[in-house]
Amino acid sequence: xxxxxxxxxxxxxxxxxxxxxxxxxxxxxxxxxxxxxxxxxxxxxxxxxxxxxxxxxxxxxxxxxxxxxxxxxxxxxxxxxxxxxxxxxxxxxxxxxxxxxxxxx
Amino acid sequence: xxxxxxxxxxxxxxxxxxxxxxxxxxxxxxxxxxxxxxxxxxxxxxxxxxxxxxxxxxxxxxxxxxxxxxxxxxxxxxxxxxxxxxxxxxxxxxxxxxxxxxxxxxxxxxxxxxxxxxxxxxxxxxxxxxxxxxxxxxxxxxxxxxxxxxxxxxxxxxxxxxxxxxxxxxxxxxxxxxxxxxxxxxxxxxxxxxxxxxxxxxxxxxxxxxxxxxxxxxxxxxxxxxxxxx
Numbered sequence: 001x002x003x004x005x006x007x008x009x010x011x012x013x014x015x016x017x018x019x020x021x022x023x024x025x026x027x028x029x030x031x032x033x034x035x036x037x038x039x040x041x042x043x044x045x046x047x048x049x050x051x052x053x054x055x056x057x058x059x060x061x062x063x064x065x066x067x068x069x070x071x072x073x074x075x076x077x078x079x080x081x082x083x084x085x086x087x088x089x090x091x092x093x094x095x096x097x098x099x100x101x102x103x104x105x
Numbered sequence: 106x107x108x109x110x111x112x113x114x115x116x117x118x119x120x121x122x123x124x125x126x127x128x129x130x131x132x133x134x135x136x137x138x139x140x141x142x143x144x145x146x147x148x149x150x151x152x153x154x155x156x157x158x159x160x161x162x163x164x165x166x167x168x169x170x171x172x173x174x175x176x177x178x179x180x181x182x183x184x185x186x187x188x189x190x191x192x193x194x195x196x197x198x199x200x201x202x203x204x205x206x207x208x209x210x211x212x213x214x215x216x217x218x219x220x221x222x223x224x225x226x227x228x229x230x231x232x233x234x235x236x237x238x239x240x241x242x243x244x245x246x247x248x249x250x251x252x253x254x255x256x257x258x259x260x261x262x263x264x265x266x267x268x269x270x271x272x273x274x275x276x277x278x279x280x281x282x283x284x285x286x287x288x289x290x291x292x293x294x295x296x297x298x299x300x301x302x303x304x305x306x307x308x309x310x311x312x313x314x315x316x317x318x319x320x321x322x323x324x325x326x327x328x329x330x331x332x333x334x335x
Contacts (some may be wrong), residue, residue: 006149011157018172021162026169026290027263027280028109034281042111044270045277049111055206058159074184079160083153085198090149097133098142 012079016072056081106171106259106291107199108214110112114270121262122212126218128189132312135186144326151179152191156198156305159205163298167191167290171299174255177226178307179250182323185227192219217255226251226307240315244264245308252303253295260284291319303311320330 024033033047035041055064060074113121136148155175162170179188193215201204206214225305233243260271267277280287314323 005232008153008157008244015157015160018161018163021164021170023164023168023170023335025106025162025171026165026167026286026294027259031111036174038281040276042277042279042281043272044114045280047111048115048207049109052192052201052204052208057204059203075160077334079157081321082156082202085202086152086156086194087149088118089194089198090136090145090152094142094145094159097136098140098145099137101141101143 008083012076012083015067015079016075019068019071019075106174106218106256106295107196107206107215108259108263109204109211112207113210113213113266114279115209116270116277117259117262117266118207118209118212120212121210121216125193125212125215126279128216129193132186132189136185136190136204139184139318140187140326148183148187148191151175151183151188152195155179155192158197159199160262161196163297165294167293169290169294171256171294173299173303173306174222174252175303175306176218176222177230177244177251177303178254178310180223180227180251181230181244181247181307181311184325186225187326188223188227189219192223195219213259217258217262221258222251222255225250225254239287241308241312245304246302247302248307253292253300256291256295256299257288262286263291294325 029037031033031041031046034045052072056078059078060071061077064070064074125134127312140148159172165171174192176188176192179191183191184187196206196214196219197211199209200211200214228247230243230247231249233246234240238246261284263280264287266280266283267283270278282290292306311323
């Protein structure tokens with residue numbers, strides 16, 4: 001179990017490597033990028049984008065995204081926050097999901 | 106592969122969301138029947154793993170990026186139904202808190218990455234095992250095909266938008282590129298790079314766990330899920 005935590009910590013600390021990849025994913029552009037690519041912003045796209053205001057948009061801390069160091073800190077924080085929320089969700093789910101253990105012993 | 110909001114029409118989002126309802130309903134039933142309460146934390150670890158692995162963007166030809174999902178690895182460890190729930194929750198958290206993938210598009214994203222990817226990957230894995238191919242190769246091949254199935258589905262969902270939904274002047278209302286552009290772009294990214302990353306990670310984890318004699322960790326749940334003794 002201890003090994004698992006060490007591996008998890010290493011993976012989390014390495015996440016900023018993902019920032020090094022240039023460009024955004026195909027089909028995940030922002031409104032501005034779309035505009036420069038096709039010359040207009042599709043009306044439905046404009047209407048439905050930003051349906052949700054993210055806490056840490058694009059895994060970064062708002063206005064703390066000026067350089068690689070800041071982005072890296074945002075990325076690592078995002079990984080920690082994301083994993084934390086997932087643990088909370090599953091803690092709540094575990095109250096309802098799964099059978100109680102068979103009465104062994 | 107996380108489709109943002111505004112890219113798919115509300116109709117498409119509704120169809121994809123509706124498609125995920127029975128999947129999650131059956132998944133919940135299967136998990137409730139097969140898993141003990143003490144197994145649920147393993148689903149949480151799987152979900153956290155997938156969440157983190159998706160943050161590792163890799164550069165792909167054409168100057169864009171892609172990422173692994175971990176879907177087949179989760180399906181091998183948790184069974185495809187358990188993986189489906191774990192991946193859906195990872196995608197939900199990504200969309201709600203990090204703006205990665207839309208909330209309206211959650212049905213589509215879940216369908217691709219939390220249903221197609223683990224089920225196709227797992228299907229290939231089980232089939233390869235029946236053909237007596239070793240576990241590492243089976244899992245890697247399953248992972249490669251699983252993530253590519255998801256990428257193809259995402260490409261089709263996106264590429265259908267300008268055909269189905271456009272204004273009177275021909276301008277797209279949502280995603281502007283058709284199938285002739287979305288399919289080659291997505292498949293190039295995933296067949297060449299992201300698929301190999303997914304296969305590599307999956308194969309390595311399976312290899313490592315077998316090597317250290319911990320493969321029971323990987324198969325404990327899925328054996329039970331398939332009704333095999335061990």
